Structures are given as structure tokens and as C-alpha cells.
Amino acid sequence: MSKWTTAKMPDQTGRTAVITGANTGLGYETAATLAEKGAHVVLAVRNLDKGKKAAGQIAHRNPGANVSLQELDLTSLQSVRVAAEQLKSNYDTIDLLINNAGVMMTPKSATKDGFELQFGTNHLGHFALTGLLIDRVSAVPGSRVVTISSSGHRLARSGIRFDDLQWEHDYSRVGAYGQAKLANLMFTYELQRRLQGTNTIAVAAHPGGSRTELTRNMPPLAALLTRLVEPLLAQGADMGALPTLRAATDPGVLGGQYYGPDGFGEQRGYPKVVASSDASHDTHAQRRLWAVSEELTGVTFPIG
Template structure:
């Protein structure tokens, strides 16, 4: 594949695209690039004040941008349902959903519904959001669902007997890797289900490589000041896999994209290898059932 950049994004006039975690980092850069190409961008953010500030920054760069703000706290399923209700009341189509938001290596805590924070936010919140928005996506020809995973998924293990870390010592990075593996397994399984239903909606997974926006917040001095800059790229570059997956006409259902440069941590986006554990059909089925049971959201294809 050629060196893919934002110059490759086609005109997006008339397209409606929702980005979670859109007020900062990769989510903001994704929203900005989409707005520059004429898309109506729905910025779904937890903090309304920060979202409003992000909208002001974005429209300063793109004065004609069409931006809608919606409140979304993925750690609260009530907030997820309210967000979807707002989106469905004000839009009759949704061309792209980008499941970008996430938390990384946080100390042990729980979501409003009592789920471990990383699996609850990164996987269950997005599982519920996607399922509730699915009717709108299926009604939009050629729609896409883009799920952000991480290179951490390569080291992840789905502990489906204790996914909440209730009966073992909680380890922040193990929980993070599990949650991002769950994102990837979900994206691949969703692609299978969409194909089986003969829908033209696509499910695509991406990873951003190494990005300081999601590495520094809970890391120490050495990681933040020395290691991270060497192994990461700026947020606008880390957003490229998401943008490719959301807009490029050559992308196919079930594909996985990420940086192709040094250790797959940086560089131009291209096809990425799906780790073996993300193709475990039995585990994917159990994870999906767990999503249904814990969120109460059933997918209708």
C-alpha cells in the first residue's frame, strides 16, 4: 500500500460520523481530519466542558465544520443509552462509528454498574453503544464500525471465568491487555455476524501503534520523558489507521490496520496481523454472550 495520509481521505460531504473520546488525543485528531473533509462529526465525550473546548479548537481550524456534541460516559450504561437516544432522535443515518475512547492501565476501580473499569469502559461500554446504534448503522448503506484495539492485545488473555479480576490479584497492564484483546475479538466477531447476515455494513479493527496520548497518563517519569517519545508518534499520526479504516474505499470487512514502521509502533498505516488468540471462535462466542448478559443489549442484524 502507498504511504497513506489524510490527503487520501475522499470528500465526506453528506456523511455522518460519530467518534467516542473525541475531545483529546487520537479522538480529537480523528474528528478534525474528518471535519476538514466535510463530514458531520458527532463528538461523543464524557466531560461536556472539555468537549465544548475541543469543539472551539476544531472550529477555529475548520470554521465551516459541522460538529455536534453528545455526552457519553462509557463507564455508565445509562449514559450510553441516553447518548444513543439523543443520536437517534437527531439523525436518520450514521455512516461511521469510531469506537475510540478508552482507559489504560488504571488503578482498580469499578464502573457505575460495578464492572472492572478497563473491561467495563473499553469493551462493555462500546459493546452496548455499538449494539444500540446498530439499527441506524444497518439502515445506512455502506456504513462502517471502527474499533480501536492496541498492540497490547498481542499480550492479552481473555479470562472468561474471571474477566472482572474479582478472584485474582488485579494487575493494571494485564487488565488493559485483556480489554484491548476483547475489543479486537469483538470487531472480528462482529465482522463475521455482519457477513453472515449479508449486510454491507463493515466491522474493522485498528491499533494506533505507540501514542503518548494513551501511554503517559499513568506511567512514570522514565516512560513519559524518555522511552515514550522514542517508541511513539504524535496523535495526528496515530489517528491515521482509524481514518483509513473509516474512509478508504479499499478497506474490507474484518480487516485490521495499524502502523507499518518500527516495531509497528509508528509509521504509515497498513494491514496488521491479527493475533492467534483473537481468532478463537469459541472464546469470541463466549465473550459476545458475556456482553449480552452484562449489558442487556442484544444485536439485531
């Protein structure tokens, strides 16, 4: 079977794609490729100056690209609500919502709403944004919500720490990252269950080992090991974005699937359907996480 590349992407003309964290790394490559294929791409970014620079680079790379900006700070539920209202005002339909932005292995800190930073940014911010936009997404046939997880979700071997969700005790930046990425997968699987019977599907993807600035907060030892193995295992952001792009555009994708690289340890290569941990498929925990997320964000989904 031939490898999936962007050459196999269908034309995206007429589609609107909202991509969080699209000013750099995987998000930027995802946005640039979708724009090249004709989509109207909305860069949902925290820093508008960086967003403008990225939009300019995309326009230079793809003359005639249709790119716009939306300010969005996932560490603030108020910012998420404002962004969602602006997006709903600007777009009657959203074909692709790509929950890409994230932070990785940060020192102990909190979002503006007091949530552990990685869980609050990577999961709760995207949970709220998706819930506030789902009516625009589900209004168009063939629409998709694509959420980016990580092979790091396997670090959360015991599942979600419901007894200490915000890591107020015994904080581990590695453990908290694993929990946040596990939450991304559990959110996708539960969202897909609630989307049954609609025109929309929920899909997850992970980039494998990609050379981006996401690793800047790694603990010193982990950062050293990453630098040592990077030449062997890591790949560029253009390759790392392929699982996301396939999940977003391949006509053969099914709701609830998870895409990642096909190489050794899923660290590099071309996108294929991959498996996730047993913990990610715990339906009771998925529903519990959903209920907790609704309570913490104040956002409920008008579906399911």
C-alpha cells in the same frame, strides 16, 4: 507503494460520524480530519465542557466545520442508553461509528455498574453503544464500525479470563488493559461475522506508540520506560490517528481487517493492514465473549 495519508481520503460530505472520546488525543485528531473532509462529526464525550472546547478548536481549525456534541459516559450503561436514544432521535442514519474512547492501565477500580474499569469502559461500554445504534449504522450503504484496539492486546497471552472476567482476584492493571484491548479485537471479528450480507463492515485499528494523555495511569516503571523510548518510538496524535482514519474511509478496506502503523514494531509510521494475536482469532472465545457481553450489558444486536 505510496504511503497512505489524509490526502488520499475521499470527500466525506453528507456523512455522519459519531466518535467516542473525541475531545482529546487520537479522537480529536480523527474528528478534526473528518470535519475537514466535510463530515458531520458528533463528539461523544463524558465532559461537555471539554467537548465544547474541542468543538471550538475544530471550528477554528476548519471554518465551516459541522460539529455537534453528545454527552456519553462509557462507565455507565444508563448514560450509554440515554446517549444512544438521543443519537437515534437526532440521526436517521450514522455512516461511521468510531469506538475510540478508552482508559489505560488504571489502578483497580470499577465502573458505575460494577465492572472492572478497563474492561467495562473499553469493551462493554462500546459493545452496548454499538448494539443500541447498529440499526442506524446498518441503514446506510457503506457504513462502518471502527473499534480502536492496541498492540497491548498481545499482553493477554492466555486470552480472556472468563473465570475471573472482572479481575476480582490478583488484579494487574497491565493484564486487565491487555484483556480489554483483546476484547476490542474479538468484538470486531465477531461483529463482522454477524454483519455478513449487510451494507456495513466492522474494522479495527491501533495507533502504535502515540503521545497522548492516555498513558497517564501507567505504573511508575512502565511510565519511566515509556518516557525513555518515546523520542525513538512514539509519534504525534495526528500520525496515530491515521490507522483509524484509513479504516474509516479508505474504499479498499475490507470487513474484519486490522490497521496499524507500518514502522518497526508497529509503533509509528503510516497505516497498513497488520496482524493480531492468535488469541484474538479464537472463534469459540469470540462467541463466548459476545454472549457474556450481552448478558452483562442487557444489549442484544438485531443482526446475525
